[in-house]
Amino acid sequence: MSKAGIENLDNDIDTAFSEFNDYVKQHGVEGIDKFLEDALEKWKQVDINIAVVGNSGSGKSSFINTVRGYEFDDEQGAAEVGEEKSTTTVPTAYPHPKNSQIIFWDLPGMGDIQNPDLKTYCKKVQLETYDAFLIVTCTRFSSNDLHLAQEIKRSLNKHFFFIRTKIDVSVQSGKMRKKVFDENVMLEETRSRCSEVLGDLLSSKQDIFLISNHYPKEWDFPKLTEAILDAMPKYKQESLTLALKSFSPEIIRRKVKTLKRRTWKSAFKSAVVGAIPLPAVSAVYDANLIIDEINMYRTTLGLPKEWSEEFTKLHSATKETTAKLTALLASYVVSSVAEEYARFIPFIGTGIAGGISFATTLAFLRYYLKKGEDAALLALQEAVEKLPRN
Ligand SMILES: Nc1nc2c(ncn2[C@@H]2O[C@H](COP(=O)(O)OP(=O)(O)OP(=O)(O)O)[C@@H](O)[C@H]2O)c(=O)[nH]1
Ligand SMILES: [Mg+2]
Numbered sequence: 401m402s403k404a405g406i407e408n409l410d411n412d413i414d415t416a417f418s419e420f421n422d423y424v425k426q427h428g429v430e431g432i433d434k435f436l437e438d439a440l441e442k443w444k445q446v447d448i449n450i451a452v453v454g455n456s457g458s459g460k461s462s463f464i465n466t467v468r469g470y471e472f473d474d475e476q477g478a479a480e481v482g483e484e485k486s487t488t489t490v491p492t493a494y495p496h497p498k499n500s501q502i503i504f505w506d507l508p509g510m511g512d513i514q515n516p517d518l519k520t521y522c523k524k525v526q527l528e529t530y531d532a533f534l535i536v537t538c539t540r541f542s543s544n545d546l547h548l549a550q551e552i553k554r555s556l557n558k559h560f561f562f563i564r565t566k567i568d569v570s571v572q573s574g575k576m577r578k579k580v581f582d583e584n585v586m587l588e589e590t591r592s593r594c595s596e597v598l599g600d601l602l603s604s605k606q607d608i609f610l611i612s613n614h615y616p617k618e619w620d621f622p623k624l625t626e627a628i629l630d631a632m633p634k635y636k637q638e639s640l641t642l643a644l645k646s647f648s649p650e651i652i653r654r655k656v657k658t659l660k661r662r663t664w665k666s667a668f669k670s671a672v673v674g675a676i677p678l679p680a681v682s683a684v685y686d687a688n689l690i691i692d693e694i695n696m697y698r699t700t701l702g703l704p705k706e707w708s709e710e711f712t713k714l715h716s717a718t719k720e721t722t723a724k725l726t727a728l729l730a731s732y733v734v735s736s737v738a739e740e741y742a743r744f745i746p747f748i749g750t751g752i753a754g755g756i757s758f759a760t761t762l763a764f765l766r767y768y769l770k771k772g773e774d775a776a777l778l779a780l781q782e783a784v785e786k787l788p789r790n
Contacts, residue, residue: 436669440662446639448502448632449529453548454536455509456485459565462613463536464494464504467625469645479506488512491525498699499643505530510544518547527551532631533560541597549601559631561609562602564594567619568612587619617784622648629654646702649777656773659697663765666693671758690761694729694768701776718782721775728768 423435452460461479473481479494488508496502510521522528533552535545541562552560570590574581587610594608602608609620609627616622625647629640641658644651670689703722704710711719 433669436665439665440669443639443642444499444501446501446636448531448636448640449505450503450532450534450628451491451505451507451525451527451530452534452536453507453509454545454563455542456488456512457483458509458536458538459613460488460506460536463534463563463565463611464506466613466616466621467644468494468496468504469498496643499639502640502643510548511542518551521548522551528556530558531633531636532558532628534563534628535560536563536565538564538566541594546598546601549598553601561624561627561631562594562598562607563609563611563624564590565611565613567610568615615787616645616647617780617787622651626650626654642700646776646780649780652701652773652776652780655700655776656769659700659769660766662693663762663769666690666765667758667762670761690764691729693765697769697772698725701772703772703775703779714779715782718775718778721771721778725768725771725775728771 419439423432427435452464454460461481462473465473465475465478465481468478470478472478477497479492488506489512490508492506494504494506496504507525510518533548535541535549537545545562549560549562552558567587567590570586571583574583574586590610591605591608595602595605598608609624611619611621611624613621625644629637629644629651632640638658638661641651641654644655646652646655666689698705703725704714706723706726711722714722
């Protein structure tokens with residue numbers, strides 16, 4: 401393994417060893433496998449509750465579907481969407497399909513329930529239980545929206561975001577109804593009108609997000625998902641980053657960064673398993689562990705499987721880059737089996753064999769992530785180019 405090929409390996413090894421040593425000092429080697437397993441699965445065990453609030457028809461359910469990665473509103477598990485009034489009167493939970501601990505809550509708008517006074521409303525929806533609030537409108541923000549935001553700011557000190565949906569409709573009608581239409585001017589005017597109403601509640605005009613739930617790669621949708629991530633406490637960011645769909649290059653980069661932090665733990669786990677002197681069992685187990693980890697990277701980055709319908713629709717260059725990842729994994733699995741033999745050559749102790757496995761696996765996982773990032777960025781670029789511009 402070339403030293404230059406592994407970025408920051410020394411730092412990672414230092415961190416790995418100190419966490420590892422702390423565990424061993426306290427508990428001995430007993431349960432080390434479980435310790436690493438828990439460290440790798442921790443991201444699935446963090447609760448995140450995001451409230452989506454706004455009047456009926458503003459696009460709350462549509463937003464909840466899109467941000468959870470649903471492309472169609474009639475998919476199983478998607479929230480009900482419709483032109484007809486389906487007013488929510490009690491908070492309804494929509495767990496993220498990739499991580500059920502992340503919940504988007506569809507809250508009734510203050511104007512949509514019988515009890516419009518702020519105090520009763522806050523009590524009814526248990527305002528204090530949410531991590532962040534998304535206040536949604538498809539027209540202009542109402543006085544109820546403002547009162548709610550003031551309450552969140554004053555007594556909860558939590559983040560809230562103002563979201564203006566259906567921007568695609570505004571752009572479309574502007575194009576149809578104006579002789580001279582400048583999209584940027586229209587967006588700026590919409591932003592200014594919203595910010596006049598919101599006044600002191602905004603620190604900057606950029607805190608209003610102009611989105612379309614039907615085109616999540618356009619306008620401010622990607623920026624909004626990044627802002628929600630930034631608003632989360634550090635330990636919650638990892639879970640949300642891994643669960644979100646790759647709406648923008650920035651999200652892909654954040655995902656890769658987060659996944660990179662896992663690599664040493666996976667490599668360590670594979671090394672610990674590899675150090676057990678049971679040739680047949682360890683060869684199979686080691687490879688499976690890495691295959692599972694790689695599959696998780698692939699799903700998280702949204703890279704389609706080779707036999708999927710999504711894959712067949714890709715341009716040939718994207719297909720080729722994505723397919724190379726599978727070949728990369730196959731070559732690693734073969735070489736790791738070869739390494740298994742070396743492990744049982746006399747003079748190479750099992751501890752050293754574990755060390756070899758750690759370093760090669762870490763290098764491989766990081767190399768794979770780099771290639772995965774390239775493929776995911778290419779697939780995203782291609783998806784954006786294919787969007788039907790209205
Ligand atoms: N063009 C366009 N239509 C949207 C957008 N967001 C929502 N819609 C449409 O607006 C209608 C209402 O959307 P919903 O998501 O059901 O609205 P809601 O806020 O959940 O409404 P209630 O459940 O009645 O409170 C549906 O026909 C959606 O398809 C958007 O960004 N662009
Ligand atoms: Mg709804």
